[in-house]
Amino acid sequence: MIEFEEVSYGYSGGGPLLSDVSLKLAPGSFHFLTGPSGAGKTTLMKLCYGALVPTQGRAALFGHDVRTMTRDDVAEARRRIGVVHQDVQFLDHMTVIENVALPLMVSGRDTELQDLSDLMGWVGLQDQMEALPPELSGGERQRAALARAVIMSPEVILADEPTGNVDWEMSLRLLRLLIELNRMGKTVMIATHDMNLIRQAKAQVQARVLRISDRRLQLAGADL
Ligand SMILES: Nc1ncnc2c1ncn2[C@@H]1O[C@H](COP(=O)(O)OP(=O)(O)OP(=O)(O)O)[C@@H](O)[C@H]1O
Numbered sequence: 001m002i003e004f005e006e007v008s009y010g011y012s013g014g015g016p017l018l019s020d021v022s023l024k025l026a027p028g029s030f031h032f033l034t035g036p037s038g039a040g041k042t043t044l045m046k047l048c049y050g051a052l053v054p055t056q057g058r059a060a061l062f063g064h065d066v067r068t069m070t071r072d073d074v075a076e077a078r079r080r081i082g083v084v085h086q087d088v089q090f091l092d093h094m095t096v097i098e099n100v101a102l103p104l105m106v107s108g109r110d111t112e113l114q115d116l117s118d119l120m121g122w123v124g125l126q127d128q129m130e131a132l133p134p135e136l137s138g139g140e141r142q143r144a145a146l147a148r149a150v151i152m153s154p155e156v157i158l159a160d161e162p163t164g165n166v167d168w169e170m171s172l173r174l175l176r177l178l179i180e181l182n183r184m185g186k187t188v189m190i191a192t193h194d195m196n197l198i199r200q201a202k203a204q205v206q207a208r209v210l211r212i213s214d215r216r217l218q219l220a221g222a223d224l
Helices: 041-048 071-080 096-106 117-122 138-150 168-183 195-202
Strands: 002-009 018-025 030-034 056-061 081-084 156-160 187-191 208-213 216-219
Touching: 002 041, 018 041, 030 041, 030 195, 041 056, 041 156, 041 187, 071 081, 081 138, 096 117, 096 138, 117 138, 138 156, 138 168, 156 168, 168 187, 168 195
Parallel strands: 018 216, 030 187, 030 208, 081 156, 156 187
Antiparallel strands: 002 018, 002 056, 208 216
16 A cells, blocks of 8 residues: 655755665554654655655555656545644644544535544543643543544554653553554554554554664564
């Protein structure tokens, strides 16, 4: 579904950040992406959802080369990929449920705005649906972001440091939700620095751990 062949990327004005990255996210797979701060994890995630185009090499989303994708192809790929951004942004004047439902509204699918309480119950925010985002805790914001990422029923979920600002108990709760999504058949990739989280996940799910080191993407060994 997402496939890179010898992809390299560098921001304009900077040197190469990622070199010769080959990657295949197969349907239903579970990946962690790790590496030091500034190694390029967020950049790699952006390449995975077509927000960036490789400087060299080929990136294909659902069989389409990102270089030749039409606007409609890009919109369709974005619908099939749910993203939990590292820096979760909400519209603060709209309620939590309105923020979560926003992707449906902007895609003209507001007719599907059925009762979203099941989704909100799944992430444990059934009592905060009418709250405003500034009233949420860090863990509640992350769970609202996850609900928003899955509202379009994507096949792939990319989560960039979803447990960055929450305590261990909340990290485990978020991990459980992501593992549940994977058990439902979704392809999941999580960028994280948290080795404990990776160890915890590996006890529950077959996950591959990819590490960015010296611009290259490597499969991490079993020594985690
Ligand atoms: N839009 C941009 N323009 C120029 N440089 C950028 C841009 N975005 C990121 N960078 C630089 O690219 C490098 C990699 O950034 P990236 O956010 O991908 O790393 P990361 O591995 O996700 O880091 P962290 O773990 O700290 O979130 C950093 O040096 C960053 O400053």
